Amino acid sequence: MNSEPSADDAKFRYGAALAEQIELKWQQIWSEQGTFETPNPAGDLAAASTLDPARKLFVMDMFPYPSGSGLHVGHPLGYIASDVYARYMRMTGHVVLHPFGFDAFGLPAEQYAIETGQHPAVTTAQNIANMRRQLRRLGLSHDPRREISTADPKFYRWTQWIFLQLFNSWCDPDTGRARPVSDLVAEFEQGTRPPVSEANPGTRAWRELDDVTRRRVIDSYRLAFLSEAPVNWCPGLGTVLANEEVTADGRSQVGNYPVYRRRMKQWMLRITAYADRLLADLDGLDWTESLKTMQRNWIGRSVGADIRFQAGEGSEIQVFTTRPDTLFGATFLVLAPEHPLVAALTADEWPEGTPGEWKGAPLFGDEASASPRSAVAAYIERTARVSDRQRQAETAKSAVFTGSYAVNPVSGAKMPILISDYVLVGYGTGAIMAVPAHDQRDYELATEIGLPLVAVVRPGEQWLSERPGADADEPATWGEAFHADGTLVNSRGDGISLNGLGTDDAKNRVVRWLEDSGLGARRITYKLRDWLFSRQRYWGEPFPIVYDETGLPIALPESQLPVALPPMSDFRPQAVGEDEDPKAPLSRAPGFEVVELDLGDGPRQYRRETNTMPQWAGSCWYYLRYLDPDNDQRFVDPAVEEFWMAGVGEAGRVGGVDLYIGGVEHAVLHLLYARFWHKVLYDLGHVSTPEPFQRLYNQGYILADAFTNPSGRYVPATEVEETPDGPCYQGEPLKRHYGKMGKSLKNSISPDEIYQSYGADTLRMYEMAMGPLDVDRPWQPDDIVGVYRFLQRLWRNVIEEESGDLRAEAKHLPSSDPLYKLTHRTVSEVTGYFDDLRFNVAIARMIELNNALTQFVQREDAFPRQVVEALVLMTFPLASHVASELWERLGHRDRIDDVAFPVADPDAIREETVTIPVTLDGKPRGTITIDREAVQDDAMAAALRLENVASVVADRAIARVVFVPGKILNIVTKARG
RNA sequence: GCGGGCGUGGCGAAAUGGCAGACGCGGCAGGUUUAGGUCCUGUUGGUGGAAACACUGUGGGGGUUCAAAUCCCCCCGCCCGCACCA
Structure with missing residues (x-):
């Protein structure tokens, strides 16, 4: 099948050997002549002549991490496409920037180093050299001078610099834009903005606050801030893990260690402040609808209302709901087990007549359900033990009663307060009003443990008739909740009635009433969470942050960047016990954590932050560094940035990378994070466009057969034998699969094989x-x-x-x-x-x-x-x-x-005559060749010369003629007479 | 469950309202060759026919239109994303 040239083949036939000779020759010439070097409008790489901004084009790929196994033929699909486009556009007179680089920091590179027992700095350099060679062999036209690696100190110096921009900024709620923290301090000092903060309960005036409190207040506004957050903590690996790294049964993908949920102090980035803009600005981008939809779903905007419920003396529970119209149907409240008010609401004794199901008796037995405290404690313990995924896999709803009650503000009804793991602490307020008749989850819980149901939206007749035995007034007979819109019933209270209103009218009326009575307000919430930005890992960017004796963070001045990643021989994350605090590897680096620095008030001792940034940090801005890779004064020269990032083409293009090609797997991680960083840089005046990527294109994947043996393991596809009984490997029959080419399915094909043939x-x-x-x-x-x-x-x-x-x-x-x-x-x-x-x-x-x-x-x-x-x-x-x-x-x-x-x-191209089909009643009957400018009569005359057409037309009457010049002549006939 | 997408020969696919299957692979037949491969020519959706040709055909059903793979509705199947989101 290979075309190995045989002896009698022509000597100069284009075969594999000649192709290789030609390819190596031209790769050499391109390299020597600097063929792919693209000039800049200014700076180090400036062109000799002026560049036409209207003809610029920035074409790039999502850069890869330097994998140890090198490339397979699936990898370069996008790289080839971007290269073909870049080369084509150069031929049409464009100045094309087509760079490439390596995402060298992060878990994949570090895991590879651990597996091979080498230092990641070594393996990364080797892998980059290998991939660079493979890409060059493909003839890709990247500008070699612009290659970057995120693990290069000359690069990550500026990653750290951007982190400082985030740390030194806050999002002004009036404009929704980032501003320098110094503005915030000025407003506090002048009294034009009250220092509202959890760090300043009661909102005392700025001048009354001591220095430490002031710092805490400011810190609580920053876009990069420290926060206690529940995370996936894996003691066996000694690090927190991303959700993606945890298996369905709550263990680590690597090493199969158990994973626990645990609150830990972590760096967070306030991406939620940008939720609205990240959503709205999608409209102006040339991305596929499906990708935009994925981001929209991820941001997850929902419109509804906050409602406050009184619970006993002084306690107030705030819930978020998208269905305030069903307030009269809210028969109980449910809090997330981690909700801060749970302890205060848990009663000493069960109220008279509390059913056993409410006490958690079926879950924990009589002993644990003896008092609200023990039942609540047992439930919280159970929640902490179970992973998120496991929780979601459970079919039946569970809950325990706290022993306390709240009051429905419109109906006055007494509402038991429960805790349940189906309410998530991170979404909305971490508490809900349960409307069992009209929400499926509430319905399931209510029917499971016997809580009251009240119908407040009347189901349609058809809906009821499809459910045998369903009685409009008895939700328990419905079998499921009715969650569609409808007409309100059973909704009359002392101050307000919603009866007879439609869903939308009812929402408006009840929200206005809540606002007037001070019991609630319209509110928008998002699924998007703030971005957990620190890792207890070695192979990443150190934070440019130190702590003083107050334990509060201090930004290092720009002049002290980069904070270099110290060399370490044992960089592995360390295992610690369940109750120990994890130690990041950098805390073991000699001389790193405790340092003496002069930050403007003389030499003092500080403690460095020892966590590192996650894998995504470098990829959030690498496209900007391509523009000006050697600049050591700024992360990018503004004149260069403006030139390459400006919107070209049709009016109204926001600008950014003109074509960005990559896989869809980054739809909601890299692509959302990078948009967020870019917008912060835009707000602060460091870049000229509000969006980083004008046009995004997702290439497909290359798929290949893959095979598993009887024990379910993948076997190398290249060594599989096809036998009459099916595929075989080492005598074992195999099951055939089909999937994305890659290491995990063991079905990679090396480009080298193809070069050879x-x-x-x-x-x-x-x-x-x-x-x-x-x-x-x-x-x-x-x-x-x-x-x-x-x-x-x-x-x-x-x-x-x-x-x-x-x-x-x-x-x-x-x-x-x-x-x-x-x-x-x-x-x-x-x-x-x-x-x-x-x-x-x-x-x-x-x-x-x-x-x-x-x-x-x-x-x-x-x-x-x-x-x-x-x-x-x-x-x-x-x-x-x-x-x-x-x-x-x-x-x-x-x-x-x-x-x-x-x-x-x-x-x-212009033809004098055209040949078009003639159809009779839609059936093709031949073609006619007529003058390009021919009109219907000419076409008919030509058509009637066709035997096929003439014979039919002679017998039948012509009902209608449709002539589309250059396309078709269709004659519609009908029976004569 | 919600959202997005797809469904056309033996295979990868063209055609995005106007002759369905361009182009490529594979198959079949022929030429070159000692043979195989290479190379070249022809042919190739299905059914019927020696052929001309006829009928039929884009997951299934219905609709709009002179005309539907293409637009609309219902159903089936597959892929992807999210998922107790209040």
Whole structure:
């Protein structure tokens, strides 16, 4: 199947060996001539001449982490696509910035280092060198001077600098924008803004506060702040874990250690302050609707109301609801087990007549349910033990009663207060009003342990009739909650009645009433959480933060950046007991944690922050560093930033990277985090656009067969034998699967294999020809020969295979020649397809043209230069090496990289006559060839000369004629008479 | 459960209101070759037919239209994301 050249093959046939020779030659030339170096408008990389801002284009890929196993053929799909586009756009006169880099900090790199027993700095450097080599072998046109690594101190110095911008900023609630903390302090000092903060209960005036309290108040406003948060804590690994790193049964993916929920003091970034803008600004972006939807869902805006319920003396419980209209149906309250008021609300004794189910007796037995305190304690303990995922997997609802009651403010009804794990402490207020008749979860709990149900929205007749035995007034008979909109019933109280209103009217009326009575207010909440930003890990950016004797954080001055990651031989996270506080690896680095610094008031001792930043930090801004990678004065020169990030093209484009290609797996992590950082930088005046990525394109994945043995483990797909009884490995029958190519499914295919059999140009072209760029596609090695043959035929049409000489040149084609016309039609179509990233169809058109060219060359034993040059130029963005070689052999001394993409001759495309189908009652009956300008009568006259048409029309009457010029003639007939 | 997307030959796919299946793989037939491979030519959705041709055909059903793979409604299947979000 491989086309290893055999002895009698022509010496100069385009085969794997010749392809390799050509590819290495041109890669060498590109490197020596700096072909891919893109100039800047200013600074170190400034161009000799001025650059046209209207012609700039910033095209980039999501950068990879430097993996130890190198690339497989699935990785470069997006890289090839961006490269083809970058090369094409350069040929259309654009100044194209096409950089590449490595996401070198973070867990994948550190895990690889631990597994191989080496230092991550060593493995990272090795892996980067290896990947750089593999990418160069593919002929990607990245500017080598702009390559960055997030683990390079020259890079992470500025990651730390941006963290300081976050630390030194707060979000002004009046404008929703970030401002310097110094503004906030000024407003506190002048008394124009009250120092409202949890750190200042009672909101005493600024001048009454001591220094430490003032610092606590300011800290509580910062965009980067310390907070106690419940996290996934894994003592076995000695670190917190992201939700994604915890398995369904609550254990660590790595090492299979148990994971606990635990409150820990962590750095948080206040991304929630940007929720509204992150949502609203999606509208102006050229992203797919599905990706925007994912971000919208993740941000999860919901509109409703806060309502305060009185519970005994002085206690007040605030809930959030999106259905304030159902307030009369709220028959009990449910708090998250972690809610701060739980302890205060837990009664000493059960009220008279409390049912056993409310006491948690079925869950914990008689002893634990003897008093509210023991039952609540048992329930809290149970919640802490169970992971989030496990909780959600449980089918039945559970809850225990606190022994306390609240009062429904509209109906006056007495509402038992319960705790249950289906109420989440992190969403809304961590407490809900339960409306069991109209909320499915509340319904399940109410029917499970016997709580009252009141219908306040009347279900429709149809809804009731679909549920046998359902009585409109008895929700318990419904089998499930009725949560649709409807007409309010049973909703009359002392101060307010909602009866007869629709859902929307009822919401408005009850919210107005709550606001007037001071019992509640309209409110919007988000699912988006603040971003937990610290890790007890070694391989990441150190925080530019120290603590003084107060234990409060102090930002280091810019002049002390970077805070270098200290070298450590044992950098692994350390296991600690369940009750011990975790120690970040950096606390063990000699001389790192305790330091003497002069921060402006003389040398003093400080303690450094020893956590590191998470994997996402560097990727939040790396695209900006490409613009100005060696600048040691600023993270990016403003003139350079403005040039590359400005919106080009249609009016109203917000600007940012002009084309960003990457996988959809980053839809809500990297892409949301980066948008947030960018907006902060924008607010503070450091960047010129409100969004980082104008156009985002998700390439599909390459899929391949994968196989599992009888014990369910994946086996290397390349070593699987196909037998008549199915796939086999080491004598064992296998189960066939199908999935994303990669290490985990053991079905990777190395690009080296393809280079060996066909060359890099064939691989590039094959990956682009497989199908639409955004769709997953199977790796089908048998198909590769299709594009291989195309390149081979193109080569043969220009070069004598026996001698290696240029073929004879045919006479100049007249513009009336069909091949000339086809060439220009192809150029015109291919141009459009390249513009739209539809490389698969562009390649199909080019193959068609080449097939026609092949016939010509065989007939004439000579090639027409116009056709060949157009085809070579169109091939260049895809198969750059062989196109460069052919261009040179065609006698050109100029670099093909600088040649303009061919432009179609409009006269050649315009046909004097057109051939269109004729249909009778929608059925095709033949074609007619008519003048381009022909009108309906001309077309009819031509159609009636067709035997097929004339015979039918003779028998039937013409009811109607539809003539679409250039498209179709449809004759609608009816029976005569 | 909610949200997004997809469904076309043996396979990857074209056609986004106007002759369904461009282009490629694979298959079949022929040429070149000692043979195989390479290379070249022809052919290839299905059914019927020697052929011309006819009928049929884009997951299923219905609708809009002169005309539907394409637009609308219902159903089925598959993929992806989120998921006790109040």
